[in-house]
Amino acid sequence: MYQFILPVHNFVRWFFLAAALYAIYRAFKGKTSGTPYSKDDKTAATLLLASAHSQLLLGLILWFYSPTVQLALANVGLAMKDKASRLILLEHPLLMIIAVAIIQIGKIKVKKAYADSDKHQRSLVYYGIGLILVLSRIPWSSTPLFRF
Ligand code: HEM
Helix, strand or coil, X not given: CHHHHHHHHHHHHHHHHHHHHHHHHHHHHHXXXXXXXXXXXXXXXXXXXXXXXXXXXXXXXXXXXXXXXXXXXHCHHHHHHCHHHHHHHHHXXXXXXXXXXXXXXXXXXXXXXXXXXXXXXXXXXXXXXXXXXXXXXXXXXXXXXXXX
């Protein structure tokens, strides 16, 4: 299970990052040029949500199977003093869950907005904050960019 899910979680990260950048780019372009909120904007947001929720599910499964997490759980006090262990045990999962929640709330706020310019504005803010949180807590230095 772990050997299968880890590479998938690793790879879907790129899909998430591409979808987030695309949705943010469309929101920025829509806001600055005053274009209507189109079907393509909606599709961009749907792709972002799909990748975010996939990562959430894969990550939750990983958390229970990961040897790194199990080792950290065996001595939580010690793990919290170690930067790398603390990241995998607590910071990465927590911040990612918050980021996905913000992106999800953003999608709902966008749907509720009446004016197209507000839809673009809300997409920009919520998806932007979500992306920044994700980027800040990906274990960049301790894990490979691809895992096949
Ligand atoms: C958009 C959301 C997320 C992104 C982009 C993301 C990205 C990543 C990446 C790139 C890795 C390194 C994978 C590797 O070592 O090859 C990783 C590891 C991990 N992620 Fe996530 N993740 C996300 C959400 C989550 C969530 C919500 C959880 C748990 C609730 C989680 C739990 C883990 C765990 C436990 C590991 C370490 C596995 C190990 O090394 O044994 N992730 N994540």
